[in-house]
Amino acid sequence: MTKIRLDGAALAGGLERVVSLLRRLAAGDRISLTTADTLRTLDTGGPCRISELAALEGVTQPAMTQLVSRLEHDGLVERRSHPDDARVVMVHLTAAGAERLQARREARARLLDELAGRLSGDDRDALAAALPALERLVAAQTTYSGSTTT
Amino acid sequence: MTKIRLDGAALAGGLERVVSLLRRLAAGDRISLTTADTLRTLDTGGPCRISELAALEGVTQPAMTQLVSRLEHDGLVERRSHPDDARVVMVHLTAAGAERLQARREARARLLDELAGRLSGDDRDALAAALPALERLVAAQTTYSGSTTT
DNA sequence: TATTGTTATACTCTATAACTATA
DNA sequence: TATAGTTATAGAGTATAACAATA
Numbered sequence: 081m082t083k084i085r086l087d088g089a090a091l092a093g094g095l096e097r098v099v100s101l102l103r104r105l106a107a108g109d110r111i112s113l114t115t116a117d118t119l120r121t122l123d124t125g126g127p128c129r130i131s132e133l134a135a136l137e138g139v140t141q142p143a144m145t146q147l148v149s150r151l152e153h154d155g156l157v158e159r160r161s162h163p164d165d166a167r168v169v170m171v172h173l174t175a176a177g178a179e180r181l182q183a184r185r186e187a188r189a190r191l192l193d194e195l196a197g198r199l200s201g202d203d204r205d206a207l208a209a210a211l212p213a214l215e216r217l218v219a220a221q222t223t224y225s226g227s228t229t230t
Numbered sequence: 231m232t233k234i235r236l237d238g239a240a241l242a243g244g245l246e247r248v249v250s251l252l253r254r255l256a257a258g259d260r261i262s263l264t265t266a267d268t269l270r271t272l273d274t275g276g277p278c279r280i281s282e283l284a285a286l287e288g289v290t291q292p293a294m295t296q297l298v299s300r301l302e303h304d305g306l307v308e309r310r311s312h313p314d315d316a317r318v319v320m321v322h323l324t325a326a327g328a329e330r331l332q333a334r335r336e337a338r339a340r341l342l343d344e345l346a347g348r349l350s351g352d353d354r355d356a357l358a359a360a361l362p363a364l365e366r367l368v369a370a371q372t373t374y375s376g377s378t379t380t
Numbered sequence: 381t382a383t384t385g386t387t388a389t390a391c392t393c394t395a396t397a398a399c400t401a402t403a
Numbered sequence: 404t405a406t407a408g409t410t411a412t413a414g415a416g417t418a419t420a421a422c423a424a425t426a
Contacts, residue, residue, distance in 0.1 A: 085354075086311050086346055086354040086355070086357055087339075087343075087345075087358075088338075088339035088340065088341075088342040088343030088346060089335065089336070089339040090337070090358075090361055091342045091346065091361065092335055092338040092342050093253055093331060094361045094365065095248055095251075095333065095342070096247055096252075096266075096270060096335070096338075097364065097365065098245055098249070098364060098368070098369045099248070099249055099252055099263065099267070100267050100270065100271075100368070101367070101368045101371050102245055102246075102249055103263065103264075103267065103287075103288060104286070104287075104288055104371065104373070111247065112392095112393080112395090113253065114253075114394095115262070116246075117249070117250050117253065120246060120250065121250075129408095130407075130408065130409095131406090131407065131408080136254070137253075137254075138253065138254055139393095139394070139395090139425080140394070140395055141407080141408070141409090142394080142395075142397095142408085142409075142410080142411095143272070143393075143394050143395070143411060144260040144394085144408095145408065145410090146393075146394080147393085147394095149409095150393095162407095165386070165402080165403075165406095165407085166401080166402055166403085166407095167402045167403070167406065167407040167408070168402095168406095168407060168408085169407075169408065173399080185239065185242055185243065185246070186239070186323040186421095188238075188242040188246075189237075189238035189239040189241070189242040190238060191238075191367075192236075192238040192241045192242050192245070192367075193238030194238075195367055195370045195371055196238060196241065196367065197238055198370045199363060199366055199367060199370065202363075203362070203363035203366055203367075204235075204236040204363070206238055206356075206359050206360045206362075206363040207241060207242075207363050207364065207367070208235065208236040208237075208241075209356050209359065209360065210356045210360030211240055211241065211244045212355050212356070212360065213349060213352075213353035213354070213356040213357050214244045214247065214248060214352070214357065215244065215247065215350060216349055216353055217251070217345055217346065217357070218247045218248070218251045218340075219248070219352075220345045220348040220349065221251050221254065221255070221345055223310065230285045237404070260414080262415095262418090264417095278384060279384080279385095280384075280386095281383090281384065281385075289416095289418090290415070290418055290419080291383085291384080291385070291386090291419075292386070292387080292388095292417080292418075292419085292420095293416075293417050293418070294385095295385065295386060295387090296386095296416075296417085297416085297417095299386095300415095300416095303398065314426075315383095315384085315425080316384095316424080316425055316426085317384040317385070317425045318383095318384065318385085318425095319384080319385065319426070381426100382425105382426080383424100383425080383426075384423100384424085384425080384426095385422105385424085385425100386420085386421105386422080386423075386424100387420105387421085387422070387425085388419105388420085388421075388426095389418100389419090389420085389421100390417100390418085390419085390420105391416105391418080391419105392413085392415105392416085392417080392418100393416085393417100394412105394413100394414085394415080394416100395412100395413085395414080395415095396408105396411100396412090396413085396414105397410105397411085397412085397413105398408075398410085398411075399408105399409080399410070399411090400407100400408085400410095400424100401406100401407085401408085401409100402405105402406080402407080402408100403404100403405080403406075403407100403423090
């Protein structure tokens with residue numbers, strides 16, 4: 081299509097704007113980015129221990145303990161014990177949590193559908209074609225983790 | 231390329247993951263998302279009044295007053311008076327603020343370059359081709375604003 | 381009287397440090 | 404002794420309400 085080579089700076093700028101966009105779309109939301117992303121992690125990756133969730137979300141273990149406590153209080157997740165190690169707490173997404181996440185996604189999808197409706201057909205095609213690549217870009221980071229020392 | 235029609239839900243899911251990715255990349259950062267986005271807004275849109283910044287970032291006017299005070303204390307922005315209306319405070323990005331933003335972008339660009347390096351050439355092309363569309367998607371929202379009542 | 385911004389106060393969320401329980 | 408998680412305390416950031424200055 082284009083001969084333009086992908087430039088990290090351009091990509092960073094584009095993604096930076098995406099964050100800005102989503103922040104504005106989610107402005108009316110009660111739920112914080114960390115909270116939403118934690119639910120998303122549990123949804124896509126399945127049950128997870130506190131320490132691993134903390135590492136994934138880039139917060140401390142105590143902070144994740146409290147976040148999980150809030151989510152548990154709201155009925156969105158459940159604490160369960162690990163069968164082989166009594167020290168470990170496995171966090172499970174509840175049906176209510178999955179529903180909450182789904183509702184949030186649908187609301188966002190409606191807004192994005194509306195925005196996408198203002199684009200040209202070519203633009204929409206370009207976005208649709210890039211989604212799988214975006215998926216793999218994120219996967220590359222997840223695999224990467226470990227030496228993310230700033 | 232693909233015949234797949236752009237689906238708001240798929241787009242929402244993809245963008246959701248992008249946020250997750252960038253949050254993790256920025257984990258070591260001192261600077262918050264709101265702070266970074268405020269600097270970005272000033273950089274791309276030029277000087278701006280407090281109330282407008284607050285509306286753009288989805289925070290209250292007092293919160294923006296305090297954020298601007300912190301940024302001013304750090305030398306990243308400057309308060310100047312509006313020539314025609316003495317009530318208005320115009321917030322200007324300083325050279326130091328622009329540098330800080332640039333440094334953050336470059337660090338991010340390096341990481342993204344590294345991640346993109348693990349993708350196939352086709353994937354990189356797809357991302358490069360989608361960036362202008364992404365740009366226009368964000369622009370559509372900016373134009374939109376006003377009736378974003380949840 | 382309406383608008384722009386600031387100050388006062390309370391609440392949420394997070395980090396660091398100290399602690400408990402299990403391996 | 405090391406690991407997983409919790410509790411205690413303090414600090415950053417935000418919201419609501421009350422206020423000051425200008426239009």
